[in-house]
Amino acid sequence: MSGRRLRGALSRLVAHPAFFLALVATLLVGCRWLSGGTVQILTFVLIAVIFAQSINLLTGLAGQISLGHAGFFGIGAYCSGILAKAHGVDVALSVPAAALLAAVAGWLLSFPAGRVRDVYLAMMTLGFGMIFYEIVREWNDVTGGTMGFPGVPSAALRTLSILGLPVDGVTYFQIVLLVTALVLVLMRNLTQSRIGRALFAIHVSEVAAGSIGIPAGATKQLAYTLSGALAGLAGALYAHLVGYLGPESFALPRSIEVLVISIVGGLGSIAGQVLSATLFTFLPERLQVFAEYQFIAYGIILTFSLVVLPKGIAGLLLEPPRFIKPRALKRTAVFGPDPSVLQREAGGGSLEVEAVTMRFGGLVALDEVSLRVEPGRITALVGPNGSGKSTLVNVVCGLYRPSAGRIAFEGRDVTGLSDHRIALARIVRTFQDPRLVPHFTVRENLLLGAHRLLRHSGVAAALALPSALEEEARQLAAVEAVLALTDLTAVADRTVSTLPYGTRRMAEVGRALLAQPRAILLDEPAAGLSEAEMERLAQVIRDMKAMGLAILLIDHHMDFLAELVDDVVVLDSGRVIYRGDISGMRRDPGVIAAYLGDEAVHAHA
Template structure:
């Protein structure tokens, strides 16, 4: 089965396969009967719709139960603009797509604030709102009677730039449009923009810690997804020539969802297969058409138990998220791993601090987690932050990295106040952190996960990535090369192409630290990176942390593993109950009465 999936992936990966299919369909459409052309036209619509929801739900992780809403807006916009306002078909199409993109962008503002079932309900509400407007705004949409007489091949009045389109012409136009959309979407998904979508899906907090502005990512996902469904709607208006509200009810949203889920969310090929299956089935299988919604219901009920990754997951290997050409370019260039930086002594203790924390405090509803802590992290030095459980170590990291707001105090990064700024802006400025429980994208390979660390260095605009501009590929290839160096340093090069979910726990920790190195930060906060690692893995982790120090980063290391800490740190800060109780070197700490009391719970008086 795996050999089969691998073979399928190789066939589907052929660069000219898509072009061959498009050419074949182009000519075939001229030879077949009308009904089949109509069926193929609907296939194109369904592919666009399934990919639209795939981008939003499967890739960016934002569930949508109201996709028919976008479809309706695109359809009515195209219909009303051409029929009632006499705007030319291509211009109306562009306006309809722009309008749905704008609606998607606006919807992202409230929708971006909620998750899970709140989001599901909100999107369902959005779909029903669009349906109600289509039904009740009779003066524009024709209400329940509908809007008829839209330019279409059947009425022989579909004129595009002076040509009158028949059904075959329209199909060919839809074919080309769909092919272009799929190509742009593939390019986008296999770029840092697409990987940011996945990062937001896997963990919004982790995405923020890599400098990904999650609000912006969501607005883009909604706008692009809306535009795709809007395009499908506009084409639908001209394909059938009549619009009634019943085509845009909740069942349409369900149908789109079914196609994408059954095909396989989060892949490119999956929704195409799902769209093909559910375009063909009701047409050719009388029983299916009769029991359609019962079948859809049953499919939604059992799909996760039967075919978790959809048809695509069963038949082929998952899509990868780095452009093949960027990989090839990276390999072609000099791939000698960079020599490890020469071991140097720790940076002098008197260089100006990269991170200055002053009198930082944080309360949680009356509970004081952090009570006026100050510390300085200097370039090329490793500072350990230790203390018993609940002493405020992780809270400190969370406040400094922008996940919690400080209740009081200052955080200054490289001369700039960052206290209270959003986490992604802090990460963009060069402060990178890891988590106690590694937060990676589970469906990504080790290489793709490491590459996520580089997010803050990518510059290519989204359009350039979708068009796969040469500069975009060069940037991607450079980043892939740097990721190779990081993996060589971390000893992860042997598992570079393994999916992270299939690897043991220790690897995830190393990958997360590797991702932080990839970010080339100025300050790194490592939250218990050694927990659960084997001896061999501890060795690799130490190499990675020393590499950070030797390249002039300021490192803060939270750790309970004292032998590990002893070997690599330069300074130690000990917290207890949200306050600093010791600052100095390791040896002094071991003899410090306050530290001993904090760890062993001995009363202060015994030492006085």
């Protein structure tokens, strides 16, 4: 318990703005009394912090593995170095230009990278890093090739000036410190915004993210772009520290080094990256005798961290970070629970499935299926395992494009739209197993459902502008109302991974409600629930009906369905074999045969 209290105290200290400002101010003033060598090492630490944050954003938040990040680092370094030396561009312009060029490179890489996963993604990013390394080696006229690119304006060599003012090592450290502080503040704001939560959502499940309106492709493109910009910024600052650029500085070992720093620090933790970057910058400097064994040491440290400290240094010393701005939470109290999220317009359009066929090669999973789900009514979709129920839901929600047929919602043809565009059309679904972000609290998971309703820009989110905080606070007020409806208020601030299955199931339903759907598709929501939990779920579904939602309910619990549904559609082998009420379904020979076989039909007769 004492260890937990210590972690809590450290976490509150590190997160407090006064501590951060005091640390930055101390370094700004105190660097004047440090030796030149120490100031230079500290500058390397700051550059490593920025570089590590680029990996933290891409891998820790968005879950995209990168083994070629030295390429972005090198793009920033060479761009700023060449602009400053060969073209006389002031460093105040060359550094932002370098970050912008690296961002463009990241955006371009996101297109092929977005089409592959896991080991193939790692190989693709590795290929990007190797291509950059070979270009630098061979493009002699621009980069100097293997001979390197000397003479870059450098603080260490006292050849650097910014806006006409000479910059020495101490002044350059102060500039880099302010840039690093700004990066950390922006990263913290971004992580605790709709953008950061969206990155975590696609990390955990792109399908679940798409079901609430988060576009996986565009979100990953943003992650690569921002990550490339940060790496390019770090590279540009590095170039004007050392004054010489050679291909070896941007080879594979540089990518491995920054990846190790991020993993050991704790992916997803901003403070962990700072601690790890400091450790891995000072350690090689103090142990020069082991320089040739540096990467063997990195391998041992990484292995130890993955086995003993899977959450890195941050997981050992600090509590897990949270993903809602405290200021937005405080403003929620001003509004109080917002019941308007539970009030829908009466009537509205219906969800129509017309002669939908779905083929997978020679297998016909759906064969001219038609059904209609009316607003303010609950339609049950039942059938034996393998009858095509989940396939139909996947077709309606944009995961599969139907081989034939049409899907319309509120009079609009939505056939073949992507999953996030279906969610934007206000058709939302749940899954057979709850697909939540495990390390998010219940409140944070529910707020994910409101992603499409948050309209403020990424700049407003990164700067934590009042407009962004106000909008987020209003959605948090809606979260409070849904928490009350789903009876989750008592566990709102507990992480989902610590909660029982039934609570997680209800949290997923609550997240779907926060998306303000007009139609909701519930895929076996009662599976694995106790009787008390099913009663609570049934009441929530009745509340949805009262809101005027069109509800398609898939479940195997006939007793659960009997008291809820208005009509039933039965599938068998991808075909509709019954439409009507539930009492008629129980007497229908075709349904009995589908579930129990032809002998049961004769016995029933």
